[in-house]
Amino acid sequence: MSRIRVLVGTRKGAFILTADGKRTSWDISGPHFAGWEIYHLKGSYADPNRLYASQTSDWFGQVVHRSNDGGMTWETVGNQFMYEGTPGTHQFYDGTQHPWEFKRVWQLEPSRANPDTVYAGVEDAALFRSNDGGLSWQEFPGLRSVKGHLWQPGAGGMCLHTILIDPNDPNRIYTAISAAGAFRTDDGGQTWCPATRGLESNYELPDPYAEVGHCVHSIAMHPSRPNVLFMQKHWDVMRSDDAGDSWYEISGNLPSDFGFPIAVHAHEPDTVYVVPIKSDSEHFPPEGKLRVYRSRVGGNDWEALTKGLPQSDCYVNILRSAMAVDTLDPCGVYFGTTGGQVYVSADSGDSWAPIVRDLPAVLSVEVQTLA
Amino acid sequence: MIRVMLPTHLRRLANVGRELEISVEGIPTLGAVLDALEDCYPMLRGTLRDYVTKQRRPYIRFFACKQDLSHEPLDQPLPEEVVTGVEPLWVVGAMSGGCANI
Numbered sequence: 151m152s153r154i155r156v157l158v159g160t161r162k163g164a165f166i167l168t169a170d171g172k173r174t175s176w177d178i179s180g181p182h183f184a185g186w187e188i189y190h191l192k193g194s195y196a197d198p199n200r201l202y203a204s205q206t207s208d209w210f211g212q213v214v215h216r217s218n219d220g221g222m223t224w225e226t227v228g229n230q231f232m233y234e235g236t237p238g239t240h241q242f243y244d245g246t247q248h249p250w251e252f253k254r255v256w257q258l259e260p261s262r263a264n265p266d267t268v269y270a271g272v273e274d275a276a277l278f279r280s281n282d283g284g285l286s287w288q289e290f291p292g293l294r295s296v297k298g299h300l301w302q303p304g305a306g307g308m309c310l311h312t313i314l315i316d317p318n319d320p321n322r323i324y325t326a327i328s329a330a331g332a333f334r335t336d337d338g339g340q341t342w343c344p345a346t347r348g349l350e351s352n353y354e355l356p357d358p359y360a361e362v363g364h365c366v367h368s369i370a371m372h373p374s375r376p377n378v379l380f381m382q383k384h385w386d387v388m389r390s391d392d393a394g395d396s397w398y399e400i401s402g403n404l405p406s407d408f409g410f411p412i413a414v415h416a417h418e419p420d421t422v423y424v425v426p427i428k429s430d431s432e433h434f435p436p437e438g439k440l441r442v443y444r445s446r447v448g449g450n451d452w453e454a455l456t457k458g459l460p461q462s463d464c465y466v467n468i469l470r471s472a473m474a475v476d477t478l479d480p481c482g483v484y485f486g487t488t489g490g491q492v493y494v495s496a497d498s499g500d501s502w503a504p505i506v507r508d509l510p511a512v513l514s515v516e517v518q519t520l521a
Numbered sequence: 522m523i524r525v526m527l528p529t530h531l532r533r534l535a536n537v538g539r540e541l542e543i544s545v546e547g548i549p550t551l552g553a554v555l556d557a558l559e560d561c562y563p564m565l566r567g568t569l570r571d572y573v574t575k576q577r578r579p580y581i582r583f584f585a586c587k588q589d590l591s592h593e594p595l596d597q598p599l600p601e602e603v604v605t606g607v608e609p610l611w612v613v614g615a616m617s618g619g620c621a622n623i
Contacts, residue, residue: 183533184533185529185530207530208580209528209530209578209580209581209615210530210531210534210568210569210578210581210614211567211568211578213534213564213567213568226534226564229566229567229568230566230567230572232572
């Protein structure tokens with residue numbers, strides 16, 4: 151029977167949750183790296199026992215670990231993220247230009263083919279890659295040359311938080327940055343273009359249709375249909391059918407189109423999940439009801455999924471990297487909250503149950519389906 | 522030998538006990554001790570000071586003999602009690618900082 155391994159990054163350590171394919175009885179391992187903020191953990195597609203973890207601390211900076219045994223043991227790898235050349239400046243909160251300064255790794259995305267190749271999205275926003283299992287990192291400076299002087303930090307910092315690699319073409323990579331927008335490369339990272347046409351940010355940008363500056367919160371794709379992208383923006387849920395060349399809104403009947411994560415069903419490319427949050431100033435579910443919304447038709451028509459989720463007095467948030475799916479049938483859907491709960495649905499979202507209730511605030515959730 | 526005390530997180534990262542002994546060639550300055558510490562425990566690089574500028578991370582402090590050496594020049598010799606091993610050099614996570622931690 152297949153097994154499930156859920157990799158959870160929290161404000162105070164990493165946790166690894168494992169279960170068989172029934173997904174009802176869970177073993178909890180952790181905290182790993184107790185006390186560190188774990189922004190992201192992710193397993194290699196090519197070797198599921200190769201894991202990468204990003205630890206960060208306001209005191210001690212950035213550390214990266216890798217595991218070769220599915221998280222039972224870890225080894226420290228490289229933490230030197232040097233911008234190529236003279237980094238230059240970006241816009242700061244006060245409108246002045248501010249030098250690019252490395253702060254932390256938000257996202258780790260292993261390549262699909264090679265467990266030693268892994269991409270890192272960092273703050274201040276840039277994309278790095280390691281070809282030696284994380285020992286050394288090299289930047290793709292072409293990304294920052296796409297009007298980088300106009301990028302500016304969002305409330306969470308100027309972070310590159312989403313990396314999507316086209317499963318059919320490893321030279322095509324999408325990144326998303328708060329608050330700069332979405333970008334695509336077709337040549338393996340050497341050159342980039344904004345992927346923002348159709349995005350509209352009426353209250354965040356002086357030019358609502360600017361090429362860069364949009365606060366993209368996350369992007370998702372189905373691996374069988376990589377030209378179709380789904381985006382949760384600061385406000386608005388968006389869709390692209392042309393690999394990010396243009397976007398259109400699919401918020402439809404959502405109670406709020408503000409939110410952070412977005413995910414796609416493992417077997418149904420038009421089934422999409424979001425978790426609406428009341429507003430940019432009130433980061434909790436509308437009406438205190440924790441509801442995942444599912445569209446089975448690629449957007450606009452959404453249904454609330456509530457069975458097993460708190461429907462009163464719930465004021466947690468679900469952060470951008472804290473939602474994922476497994477590849478079992480029926481598809482499992484997982485998300486973690488800032489209240490420390492990790493929920494699982496083993497039936498594509500119809501019903502939910504907590505795996506754990508009292509972890510530190512959850513920053514990221516990734517899922518591995520193991521043979 | 523210079524005795525160095527690390528905070529808990531860095532002890533775990535370096536997989537060492539509460540106290541380390543570091544050998545320094547030449548004049549034992551704070552900078553020389555940090556260089557030697559990073560040479561012996563490369564996983565600590567970047568956690569105490571910036572890779573390139575060698576500037577102390579904002580929330581790292583260096584204490585010895587009941588004094589805060591954090592703002593002293595890196596090439597200033599350490600107190601005699603530290604050089605002779607009577608007193609340790611403390612690497613401390615500052616009380617401030619961590620506003621994002623909840």
